[in-house]
Amino acid sequence: MNSSLSLTWGVLTAAVxxxxxxxxxxxxxxxxxxxxATQWHAPRAHGGELVDLAQWWGQxxxxxxxxxIQDGQxxxxxxxxxxxxxxxxxxARVSGLAALLPSLDGAIESSRGRSEVAAPVGSMASVGLQASWELDIFGANRAGAGAAQAQLEASLAEWHDARVSVAAEIATTYVEFRACEAQAVQAELDAQSRNETARLTDLMAASGFQSPAEADLARASAAQGRVSLAEQHAQCEYLIKSLVALTARNEVALRRDLDAASARMPQPAEFVVATLPAQVLAQRPDIFAAARDVVTASAESVQAQALRWPRVTLSGEVGRTRVSEQGSVSTSGTVWSVGPVAVTVPLFDAGTRRANAEAAQVRYDVAKVVYADRLRNAIREVETALVSLQSTAARSDNARDAAEGFERSFQAFEARYRSGNASLFELEDARRSRVNAQISFIELQREHVTSWITLYRAVGGGWSSAALDDITGL
Structure with a gap:
């Protein structure tokens, strides 16, 4: 009796x-x-509106x-x-919740034979239920269920983060393709202009109005224009191949759809960013998932510690049995039992449970460090996107004025060259300035649109933790 009391006291002490x-x-x-941080250190985008970010791509x-984007997803x-x-x-969540409840099995048995040499042949049949329940005094199963729940929530958030990432990659590639097309149009016009200049220079050189050296320079410039045009077309082809791979579309059909709106840069709906950084981070699924990883690691640490303590299991059964022997009256009735109550005490495992508990604690500490690191990176991503938006907006007007000014300058030099009042060197210098300004302006437009895409992804892509309630029924 004293030993039983000691064991019970030990179990209760461990439970506490x-x-x-x-x-x-x-x-x-x-x-x-x-x-x-309590405030943004980068200027927030101006002119945006409160828009439904969940439907932002459609805007x-x-x-x-x-x-x-839909095909790619x-x-x-x-x-x-x-x-x-x-x-x-x-x-895993279903399994974790099931571990907190009794297990119930049905059993059907039937046998026929002679139990002793002189005994008559008899039959026995029974049907019953067998139940077993781990009392989970030390919370190992509850911790396991908590870890499974947190992991489910994290995986749902990661799914949305993956959707946004895929959409952003496709949208960025599409914008790059449209910018490439626009640059190809400028390269085509530039190549035609160079060819026309080379033709006129050859005619003037043949008439003695231009030197052979200038004719050679004009032909070299025309060849360089064709090289640049071929390089630009190749770059556009690479981007088409990327879109085919990302969207799994038939390339012929994709090219047909792309040609319907050639060289047109898509424009997004501009939106406002929340004043407080914490409001933005609360809308990021990856931050939510990282926080749930902390909960998961904590639960697994608690579970690993609890597995070092005894396990208490209660079992029982109830059933209906019928026994009959030849020449005798058959008997039937209900049989049942409760117990035994089994206490499994870990005595020696060469330190396995202790090592597992220590490793689980380390994983929990690491999860907290990873979470803090993701917070810092999230702030950096948002502020970098805000800086990029502000920078591209500030440069936009000047870049447009530069492109238009260099275009007018080139046209003036071209007219002077044809009338013999400007040299070919001056014309080529004006041409280079025009081409560079046009390419820079197109690149700036591309950068501005992709900055909005980057910012959209950085603020969470329209995700909200409330969406989990509809999915998981919490």
Whole structure:
């Protein structure tokens, strides 16, 4: 009796000690565990409006881009893998919750034979239920269920983050292609101008009005223009191949759709960024997932500690049994039992459980460091995008004026050259200035649109943690 009391007392004492370990909640933005700046240090975009970021891609003035994004998301291996991780997390969650409940099995038995040499042949049949329940005094199963729940929430958030990443990659590639087309148009015009200059120079050289050296220079310039045009076309071809791979579209059909709106840069709906950084970070699925990773690691640490303590299991069964023997009256009735109550005490495992608990604690500490690092990177991404937007907007008017001014200058030099009042060297210098200004302006337009795409991704892509309630039923 004394030994039984001692064992019971030991189990209760261990339960009290284990009860001190609790699962940490997700870090709160702005707390000591999740420090966030109280203000932006980059200028926020002006002129934006409050728009529905969840439908932001559809607010571009380019329906083709939206269709390409939808096709790419349907075909994305990254999204398929994210969906598979959600399925695994859901299965783990069901398993974790099931561990908190009794298990119930049905059993049907039937036998016929002679139990003794002189005994008559008899039959026995029974049907019953067998139940088993781990009492989870030390919270190992509760911690496992908590870890599974947090992992499910993280996987759902990561799925949305993957959707936004795929959409942003396709949109950026599409914008780059449109910019490439626009540059190809300028390269085509430049090559035609160079060819015409070479033709006129050859005629003037043949008439003695220009030197052979100038004719050679004009032909070299025309050849260089054709080289630049070929390089530009090749770059556009590379981008088409990228779009085919990203969207899984038939290349012939894709080219036909792209040609319908050639060299047109899509324009996004400009939006406002929340005043407080914490408001923006709360809308980022990757930050939410990282916070749930902290909860998961904490739960796994608690579970690993709890597995070092005894396990208490209660079992029982109930059933209906019928026994009959030849020449005898059959008997039947209900049989049941409760117990045994089994206490499994870990005595020696060569330090395995202790090592697992220590490793789980280290993973928890690492998860907190990773979370803080993601917060810093998230702030950097948003502020970098804001700086890029401000920079491209500030340069836009000057770049447009430069392109228009160099265009007028080139036309003036071209007219003077044809009348013999300007040298070929002056004309080529004006041409280079015009081409560089046009390319810079197109690049600036591309950079401005991609900066909006980058900012959209940096602020979470229209995600909200409230969406998890609809999916998981929390």
């Amino acid at each position: 000690l284990a009860g001190c370990a609790t699962i940490e909640q997700a870090p709160t933005l702005g707390s000591a565990d999740a420090p966030v 571009f003035d380019d329906p083709l881009m939206l269709r390409l 349907d075909a994305s291996a990254t999204l398929s893998q994210a969906i598979a991780r959600i399925a695994d997390a859901q299965a």
